[in-house]
Amino acid sequence: MDFSRSAEENAKYQQTKDFAGAVLNGDVIERDLGNVFPADLWKRSAEQGVLSWFMPRDCGGDGRTALATSYLLEAMGHGCHDNGLTFALGAQLWSVQKPILQFGKVDQIERYIPGLMKGAVMGAFAITESGSGSDAFALSTTAQRDGDSYILNGEKCMITLAPVADVAIIFAVTNPDAGQWGLSSFLVDTKTEGLSLSDNIPKMGLRTVPFGNITLDNCRIPVACLLGAEGSGCSIFNYSQSWERSLVLAPQLGAMQRIIDQSIAFSKQRTRSGQSIGKYQSISHRIANMQIRLETSRLLLYKTAWLLDSGKQSVTEAAMAKTHISEAFVATCSDAIAIHGGSGYLTETELERQSRDALGATLYGGTVDIQRNIIAGMLGV
Numbered sequence: 366m367d368f369s370r371s372a373e374e375n376a377k378y379q380q381t382k383d384f385a386g387a388v389l390n391g392d393v394i395e396r397d398l399g400n401v402f403p404a405d406l407w408k409r410s411a412e413q414g415v416l417s418w419f420m421p422r423d424c425g426g427d428g429r430t431a432l433a434t435s436y437l438l439e440a441m442g443h444g445c446h447d448n449g450l451t452f453a454l455g456a457q458l459w460s461v462q463k464p465i466l467q468f469g470k471v472d473q474i475e476r477y478i479p480g481l482m483k484g485a486v487m488g489a490f491a492i493t494e495s496g497s498g499s500d501a502f503a504l505s506t507t508a509q510r511d512g513d514s515y516i517l518n519g520e521k522c523m524i525t526l527a528p529v530a531d532v533a534i535i536f537a538v539t540n541p542d543a544g545q546w547g548l549s550s551f552l553v554d555t556k557t558e559g560l561s562l563s564d565n566i567p568k569m570g571l572r573t574v575p576f577g578n579i580t581l582d583n584c585r586i587p588v589a590c591l592l593g594a595e596g597s598g599c600s601i602f603n604y605s606q607s608w609e610r611s612l613v614l615a616p617q618l619g620a621m622q623r624i625i626d627q628s629i630a631f632s633k634q635r636t637r638s639g640q641s642i643g644k645y646q647s648i649s650h651r652i653a654n655m656q657i658r659l660e661t662s663r664l665l666l667y668k669t670a671w672l673l674d675s676g677k678q679s680v681t682e683a684a685m686a687k688t689h690i691s692e693a694f695v696a697t698c699s700d701a702i703a704i705h706g707g708s709g710y711l712t713e714t715e716l717e718r719q720s721r722d723a724l725g726a727t728l729y730g731g732t733v734d735i736q737r738n739i740i741a742g743m744l745g746v
């Protein structure tokens with residue numbers, strides 16, 4: 366395994382970090398407090414190439430590997446203080462663009478991929494329902510075949526980008542007698558009659574990304590909207606999750622680096638009882654622990670990306686990466702607040718927001734409990 370970067374990748378990392386720092390942070394505190402989605406910054410990020418780096422050259426992308434793309438997403442998180450924005454960009458890339466590329470028919474790819482890459486079309490991935498969640502395949506949403514159409518009925522909840530999505534990958538039951546092999550996925554235009562999107566549903570963190578429900582009420586779609594074959598929903602879900610779970614936390618590596626840098630600077634500059642607080646072991650050991658967590662998080666994510674690029678099995682590694690990085694980010698935010706004392710609790714220091722954002726990653730894409738079930742299962746427990 367070789368995780369070294371080329372000179373071009375190093376330069377691109379720096380350029381991406383500088384772009385993110387200069388362009389994406391302006392009113393981040395106000396955006397968070399007001400639950401405002403920065404649609405213009407989504408567009409600017411897409412223009413910068415964030416949604417194209419990974420895409421194949423014949424689709425107009427850069428054709429970078431998962432590992433190389435992860436470096437650049439890490440740079441985004443390093444420069445951009447808006448974890449909601451970086452999370453949502455990654456969610457669309459790995460759970461919408463990647464499965465469309467892999468399973469889409471030529472006309473589906475041609476219709477959606479260019480707009481998704483440019484930031485002109487926004488995509489959501491919708492499986493969760495009030496009765497499913499961790500039990501991902503216990504779906505109530507149905508897709509009933511009627512001639513050349515399917516008729517969709519049901520409701521998806523907690524869907525990232527749902528309120529602003531132009532297209533959604535929707536999972537539904539096509540054969541109730543076939544268990545998980547009776548699930549199918551559909552690529553549905555959200556303007557279709559019978560489909561409605563909720564307003565943004567307020568949440569604890571990641572508030573700059575809108576999130577909500579998709580309701581399907583006798584929503585008639587052409588058979589051509591099937592993504593992959595009928596009955597392949599479970600495989601498409603597992604495939605999408607293997608990419609999202611592995612790579613969606615790449616920006617959080619950069620965010621952890623940024624928070625460590627902030628904490629080191631504060632620990633040197635802040636004095637108490639005549640010395641900088643960094644001289645106290647309570648502070649210096651916290652910073653050492655933050656660095657250990659960041660380094661182990663990097664190694665896990667890079668290894669998982671390398672496995673994906675190599676076409677090798679990565680189920681255990683993806684679940685370990687998702688669990689470790691999300692928990693490392695929560696612990697790092699908590700340590701940073703402790704290091705900053707009372708000022709760490711203030712909105713203007715930006716750590717309380719990072720801390721709220723961090724908890725989201727322990728839940729979305731399968732909770733850390735579900736990831737541990739996967740790891741234990743792969744170990745034969």
Ligand SMILES: Cc1cc2nc3c(=O)[nH]c(=O)nc-3n(C[C@H](O)[C@H](O)[C@H](O)COP(=O)(O)OP(=O)(O)OC[C@H]3O[C@@H](n4cnc5c(N)ncnc54)[C@H](O)[C@@H]3O)c2cc1C
Nearest residue numbers: 490491492493498499523524525725728729730731732734
């Ligand atoms: C910020 C955010 C973004 C999201 N974006 C999307 C999206 O874009 N698309 C989408 O489809 N969904 C999305 N979700 C939904 C997310 O995938 C679910 O919230 C998650 O899978 C957990 O399901 P649940 O909320 O129903 O919790 P539940 O399944 O009800 O779980 C409740 C608790 O029980 C535990 N638990 C449940 N079953 C087991 C088990 N078998 N073993 C051990 N513990 C268990 C869970 O770990 C958790 O602690 C998002 C959620 C969040 C918070």
